[in-house]
Amino acid sequence: MSPFSEDAPSPAGDGSLTTRRRVTASLRLTAVAAAGLLALTACGSGGSGESTAEADNAAPATRTVSTEMGDVEIPSEPQRIVSLNPTLTGDLLSLDASVASTAVGMSGGVRYDEDGFPVHWNGAAQEAGVEIFSTTADISLEALASAEPDLIVAGGVGRPMATARDMYDQLSAVAPTIFIDSSDSTWQEQLTTLGEMLGAEDKAAELLDGYETRVAEVTEGADLPEQPTNVASSGENGIQTLTNESPGMRLLTDFGFEPAEEVATPEEGNKEWAPVSEEEIADVFTGETLLVYESQTNTPVSELAEDALWSKLPAFENDSAFPIPTEVRRPDYLAAMYAADWFEQEFGAQS
Numbered sequence: 135m136s137p138f139s140e141d142a143p144s145p146a147g148d149g150s151l152t153t154r155r156r157v158t159a160s161l162r163l164t165a166v167a168a169a170g171l172l173a174l175t176a177c178g179s180g181g182s183g184e185s186t187a188e189a190d191n192a193a194p195a196t197r198t199v200s201t202e203m204g205d206v207e208i209p210s211e212p213q214r215i216v217s218l219n220p221t222l223t224g225d226l227l228s229l230d231a232s233v234a235s236t237a238v239g240m241s242g243g244v245r246y247d248e249d250g251f252p253v254h255w256n257g258a259a260q261e262a263g264v265e266i267f268s269t270t271a272d273i274s275l276e277a278l279a280s281a282e283p284d285l286i287v288a289g290g291v292g293r294p295m296a297t298a299r300d301m302y303d304q305l306s307a308v309a310p311t312i313f314i315d316s317s318d319s320t321w322q323e324q325l326t327t328l329g330e331m332l333g334a335e336d337k338a339a340e341l342l343d344g345y346e347t348r349v350a351e352v353t354e355g356a357d358l359p360e361q362p363t364n365v366a367s368s369g370e371n372g373i374q375t376l377t378n379e380s381p382g383m384r385l386l387t388d389f390g391f392e393p394a395e396e397v398a399t400p401e402e403g404n405k406e407w408a409p410v411s412e413e414e415i416a417d418v419f420t421g422e423t424l425l426v427y428e429s430q431t432n433t434p435v436s437e438l439a440e441d442a443l444w445s446k447l448p449a450f451e452n453d454s455a456f457p458i459p460t461e462v463r464r465p466d467y468l469a470a471m472y473a474a475d476w477f478e479q480e481f482g483a484q485s
Contacts, residue, residue: 209284224255236267245429369433421448
């Protein structure tokens with residue numbers, strides 16, 4: 135809940151003045167009427183003073199937050215937040231922010247529920263009554279204005295971040311806009327930053343504590359496969375390996391996975407993935423364990439196990455190749471908790 139409270143309404147005065155209808159030549163009645171008027175005036179004056187005092191003590195309507203785009207004045211209690219990147223929306227929902235609308239377009243074959251929201255949100259958007267603003271990284275200013283935001287949250291990672299950066303001035307013309315570049319941040323740092331900007335620091339800290347507790351719970355007694363580990367994606371975008379400094383790999387280290395030696399080189403401007411040719415498969419995926427992102431568009435582990443090149447890798451020979459949900463490759467709080475559920479199911483003591 136936001137720490138700011140709404141202004142209290144001014145006290146209501148007495149609207150009946152019977153004496154106004156009964157004024158006569160009688161001095162006694164006139165005196166009564168005058169006394170009544172004086173009493174009402176005093177009452178009204180007291181109410182006004184109380185209202186003024188309460189207004190003085192109430193939280194301001196806006197607050198100023200510092201972003202890499204400069205200081206931004208935002209509502210103290212935003213009621214209609216529009217999120218332009220689903221990697222931010224998960225954290226906003228977790229912080230109990232009033233998200234009215236969101237973009238949902240995510241690359242990598244992310245799976246969606248029947249309402250069009252990423253599956254790892256586990257119904258959080260529906261519970262909050264969130265509407266879908268866009269299904270791509272493109273931003274329609276007309277559609278954005280139609281959503282009537284009182285605050286726009288933009289940035290995150292990937293193409294939605296780059297698009298919002300380029301359009302920042304136009305976005306700010308629609309509504310106050312806070313921009314966060316999480317390219318070099320952990321999901322924990324992103325959650326903390328959003329909490330600070332929205333006055334929800336305590337909630338962010340509570341969520342982080344809950345995550346640490348959940349990790350300790352699922353890793354205790356877990357049957358972790360032999361290390362080190364490579365993470366691969368094979369599908370419509372070709373073959374790729376996750377870099378050791380990527381958000382997805384850093385998330386996996388929380389659960390005890392150790393990154394294998396990095397061989398492939400990421401393309402310029404891409405810190406997350408490095409392309410791998412078929413001729414390089416044996417040289418790149420040398421880890422004792424291989425995690426393969428499972429999605430709508432990727433080749434499943436079962437098919438790779440039958441492939442002449444993949445089947446000769448140490449992980450397949452050791453029966454240590456496992457599917458991992460693609461939804462956790464760019465984690466936010468909800469994706470991190472989703473990863474904990476996956477880990478427990480795949481490697482937990484009760485699995």
